[in-house]
Amino acid sequence: MREIQVYNTLTGKKETFEPMVPGKVTMYACGPTVYMLSHLGHARMAIVWDTVQRFFRHCGYEVTYVRNITDVDDKIIARAKSLGISPERLARECTYDFWHDMRSLNVQFPDYEPRATEYIQQMISFVEGLIAGGHAYVAQGDVYFDVQSFDQYGKLGKQNLDALISGARDQAVAQEALAHLKKSPVDFALWKSANPDELNWPSPWGPGRPGWHLECSTMVKHILGPTIDIHAGGEDLVFPHHENEIAQSEALHDQPLARYWLHNSFVQVSAEKMSKSLGNFKTIRDLLEQYSSDTIRLFVLQSHYRSPIDFTIEALNATRSGSMRLIKAAAFAEQNADADLGADLEAVAKFEKAFAEAMSNDFNTAVAISQLYQLADAILASKSGSDQRAMAQALKEHAAILGLTLQDTRNDIDLDTGKKLMDLILTLRQEARGRKDYASADLIRKSLSQSGINVMDSASGASWEIG
């Protein structure tokens, strides 16, 4: 099986990927908190890890890919309140929107897509285990993780506990209300108490809801086991989210939560992070109105996943222009159907090797895409139909690893354009009639009729209908 190099945030190095069980990969990616439409940054997360799991499968691994949905959270509750609807309903609506966006972006559905609210009981058990082990404590209906009880705290985010504690004092203002409950300012909530009129679940510590970090630890444990191969997510999750997951899970299980921690970089706007809180985002929905999923995926994947992308419309347009050559070249896969295949195996083999090497080098999709373009050039330059077809099939096959459809939509006509074309045809016919060129006028009507379009002349001009 092909050797794949991955950059592990935990060690800060590129390492050879070795799964726990040969030939199998367990992978968990932190998904969205559903409280509003997803933006391009979320699309990047989804596209990158979708591509990674596709590549593992392409290499022959048996992949179990899990991506969660956070459907209970302070932000959901706050926005639902401002909209005057229940948090459950808001979360559900946004989940449907998210699914719609994912499908539109040709992101494959994960093997499991657990929602936090489906795992409340397991989370409670998880917390009970931590309390029993001396890693968590109860304070007035809340439960906090005792960070000092986990001596490896900070290993992922490269944080020093003393520095965190002294740093936390400076920013304790926002958490002042909790200061008297927490033993240490760096302790984080496993369970938050809630008033009966708020969203809550019963627990041994009274009604409440889970802390954010807990759900991932719990769902990883129950779906994939105490240790998984790959845990992925956006780089903003390194600290504290993933750090806290490690603390919880490893304190409970006394074994590594994940062997490899992979993090994708951000989409920025004017050199600033695109984020919901800054409001400088483009929703996936908006972008899909003007750009195909291929264009958006190419745009995202032409940068390495660990490099930031500065979003501009110009750059997106440039990607769209470029993608046309790939699409044209790929169209040869359906042409020359009667030609023999495999005539130009050398070019295909060379391409496949270069593509696989790029992808195996920490998922270097930028280089992989450059290989697609080079193959497209070879296809378009080739004079041999069988070669073209063989190369085009390889092109489509490998583009699919990146989630690119390369569907040729150049001749697709939308409704509006269709109506304009009918106007044009009827105008031309009217001109023919004006010249008393009834042969042409009748030819037009007859041809349209054969296509199921009836043209009706009247004193006020011609009209048409399908039927």
Add this chain to the structure above:
RNA sequence: GGCGGCAUAGCCAAGUGGUAAGGCCGGGGUCUGCAAAACCCCUACCCCCAGUUCGAAUCUGGGUGCCGCCUCCA
């Protein structure tokens, strides 16, 4: 303040010690009734300074600029 990252052509973007992939735009050409498309060709000494080395965009030190995390965030 602590931790981490980035700086490559007009723009986007690979590159992890041997003299710069790819895409967009632009220029020139072939083709063409016109136009478009297509195809061919052209366009960088890699932020600055010092060092290591036979050799550095790539390693080391310093500087400058920018970004992220440390609080919700993909």
